[in-house]
Amino acid sequence: MNKKDNLKRLLAPKSLAFIGGRSMAQSARRCLESGFNGEVWLVNPKYPSLEGMDCIASTFQLPKAPDAVFIGTNRALCLEAVKELAQIGAGGVICYASGFAEAGEAGSALQQELLQSAGDMALLGPNCYGLLNYLHSAALWPVAHGGKAVEQGVAVLTQSGNFAYNLSMSERSLPIAYMASVGNQAQLGFAELMEALLDEPKVTAIGLHLEGLRDVAAFARAAFKALEKGVPIIALKTGVSPIGAELALSHTSSLAGSDALYDALFTRLGVIRVDTPSRFIETLKVAASGQKIKGTRLLALACSGGDAGLIADGAYRHQLALPALSQAQKSALQQVLPDYANIANPLDFTTAIWGDQPALEQMLNSALPAETDAALLVLDYPSEQSGERYMCDLLLDCYCQALKRHGKNGFIACNLPEFLPESARERLHAAGIPALQGLDDALFAWASLARYSSTAEMLLTQGEAALPPLPPAPINGRGKAALDEWQSKQALKAFGLPLPQARLCTPERAASAAAELGYPLALKVVSADLPHKTEAGGVALNLDNEAELQSALQRMQQSLAEKAPNVPFEQILLERMAEAPLAELIIGVKREEGFALALVIGSGGILVELLKDSLSLLLPTTDAAIERALLNLRIAPLLLGFRGRAAADMPQLIAAIRAIADYACTHAGNLLELDVNPLLVTATGAVAVDALIRLAD
Structure with missing residues (x-):
């Protein structure tokens, strides 16, 4: 079998083998106890049995080639086992051992040997915790885990085994279909796993916890596949500080650090970026619900004025609209709510009807027909000792039934994560309604998925996402030469850049x-x-x-x-001298070796580094993406005709920027950096009054 077929065997195994000692016996037993219905073998030459499981002395004595194998030995025995498994035709292996590429030059040589020994087998690791597969109850994992079997769910890929372990143990009721700790990514990395997981219809979204990407072009292909399939990707990217780069002559490098280029990559491909683990989980929970979320208009329901105020502020922060209730709705709500209820959106329906099922149903039937795209109910459960949880359960049931009755999307959120118990979360998720923990994280998560559909449609239509990014090759050891201003301008003029x-x-x-x-x-x-x-x-x-x-x-x-x-x-x-401009822009190109070539568009002139108003586009790009970046700058009003002034000639401005992008793509092999600063924008076009180019020989 080829690697692609063997990866499928690893992800949907019918037989498992664990190689190692007592901990591996415990891992094998956990698979059996959790419901794995295939064959499970334990390989250990020293003992006849461990933890009540019979041991097989050698991989060559296995009854047949296993689909998936977890190797929990030291690196020397791991290498030997991989060679043997490749000989018998195993599907895929997970190498837990450390001491490979992360350990220096000698370890890198061993990792290369490991990769060659694997041949056509799928190889995850080394130096990784492994793979949790809750669709098939196959936990190829060295320690305990907290997940459980699901019919469908999200896939989480992480560079941190501890993050994966903690996520499996979290009390958030996130339905996880797969969770992989990728380790050193000797063979299988984010891109390869994403490609395979996107062929599994039971995977509703993919979550990425990453420090960096080893192959940006491969990641872009996989992310574009996700965009076409409508499978959201949620990324928690760590390491936001700029990487130290070689001494730069231009302003561009200070504007576009490495993290800005990750933003550009994610924006290009519709990847939803989050900045905290809690937002990572809550956004994945929304994606896991299966609701087709479109639009950002929200009806919000709460039983206190304080909650209503928090909702209003949070909706404003996350750009969710709260449309006013109609007069008919207000009149209907006045029939069931007390005089002191604040009948608005957000609606404070008070605790006066708490526990009154007919009143709750009447309130919901009056509020839900609002001209909104979804509904939010803020529901905080008291402690179990209070004896009042049954009233929360009643409201929860009434809300779920009302959403179904009115054909409306919706979710529930609590103010603090601990205010929504597991029993409520599980009931909601069984009904396809996200149970979100923490109000602000909930609003962020819903807003992100509410914009996903329109963003994906726009990206697919404009075509930028389909273009593979240019990965600049290393230029170590090559000489570097700066062109003077005249030479720089003449080089760009040949591509159509207007000059004085x-x-x-x-x-x-x-x-x-x-x-x-x-x-x-x-x-x-x-x-x-x-x-x-x-x-x-x-x-x-x-x-x-x-x-x-x-x-x-x-x-x-x-x-x-x-x-x-x-x-x-x-x-x-x-x-x-050029005429007085409407605005000044900087247009630059940043080279990030091993990552991408990026076009930087920002506010220019002498305030370029003070304002730091810029956006990056990976190259190649499109005119539509250039226009979108221009309109997302803080100085965009100056381009559109601020306070009655003339507007910029956008087609001519875009053409000028396109000339710079075309030059960069043509010279991607040796372009180190490029600045056009300023590019003066006028009502009739644009003109470059200064330029700098630095090339490798």
Whole structure:
């Protein structure tokens, strides 16, 4: 069998083998006790039995080739076992042992040997906790776990075995179909597992807890497959601080750290990014419900004014709309609620009807027909000792039935995670209604999935998600050369970037060149050794006549002699001054080796690093994605005609940015960095008044 078929065997096994000692016997027994209905074998040459299980002395003595094997031995025995299992045709193996690539050069060599020994077997690890498979009750796992069998659920892939262990033990009622600790990813990584899991219709969403990706292009292919299938991917990405990069000449690298490029990757592919473990779980719970969530209009129900206020604030934070109730609804609610009830959205229906089933049903039947996309009920259970939980159970049942009766999406949330007991969570999930723990996390989770459908549709229509990102190859050992401003501009002009009228000349030829161009003019020194000219006095603007030009030349020569004595004053650039812009942009390209080439679009000019108003797009990209990025900048109102001013010519502006992107894609093999700053935006187009390119030889 090939690797793809063997991966299917690993993920849907009919036979299991565990290789190792007492802990492996315990793992094998847990599979049998949890309901695995296939064959389970324990391999150990030293003992006839362990933990009440008979041992088989050698892998060669197994009755047949197992579909999935957990190897819980040291790395030397692990290598030997992998070779033997490959010989007998096992489906897939999980290598628990450490001491491979994470242990340095010698370990890396052993890991390569391990990979070669596996051949066509599927290999997870090494240095990983393994695979929890709750669809088939197959726990290829070294220790206890807290999950249970499910008919369908989410798949969670993580680089941390401890995170997976804790998640399985959490009291959140997250229906987990698969959970894999990927370890060193010698063969199977995020992309390969995602591809396979997306072929399993019982997987409703995929959660990723990751530090980094080893193969961005492969991940993009898998994520695009998920987008096409409508399977949400929720990512908890750690390590948000920028990676230290090589010394950069441009502003772009300071604007687009590595984490910004992960944001760009996730945005391009519709991946929902979360920032805490609790939001990770709650968002997965919404995705696991199977509800087809569309739209962000919410009807919110609570039994206290305090809760209603918290809902209103949270909905505002997470961009959920709370449409007003109709007059007919208000009149109907006034018939069942007391005078002091606040009849609005959010609705404070008070505790006056608590425990009154007819009144609760009348209230719900009056409120649910609202012109909203979904309903939220905030329900906090008291302690069991209070004796009042039965009233919460009644409200829960009335709410579930009312949602079904009115054909409405909905969810329940509690203010604090511990206020929704397991019995309530399980009843809700059995009815396909997310039981969310923590009000703000719940609103975040619902809002994220409410926007997912429209985002996915837009991304599929615009086509950017289908384009594989360009992964820049390493350039270690190659020389690096910066182009001067004139060379940089001419290189970009060949791809269609608009430039001011200009002349390159010597200081001695400045007067005649200026006469040819006409005033007013900008004067700049030209040198690849002076990328930031302004600080050294290498720029003079708004020169209206020859006298001003000659005076500026003299000042520039003196300033350079003082501040940049190594820069010869031999070439200058004269440019016609551009008209006053509507806005200034920076357009740059950042190279992140092993990750992607990214186009950075942001607020430009001298405030570029102060404002840090920028977005990144992985290359190649589309015109639609460029426009979307422009309109998501904080300065977007300036482009659209702020306070009666003219609006930018968006097609011409996009074409100018497209020229820069096209140059970068064409020179992806040796482009180190690129800045166009500023790109002046006018009502008739755009013009690049400064540019910097640095290339590898």
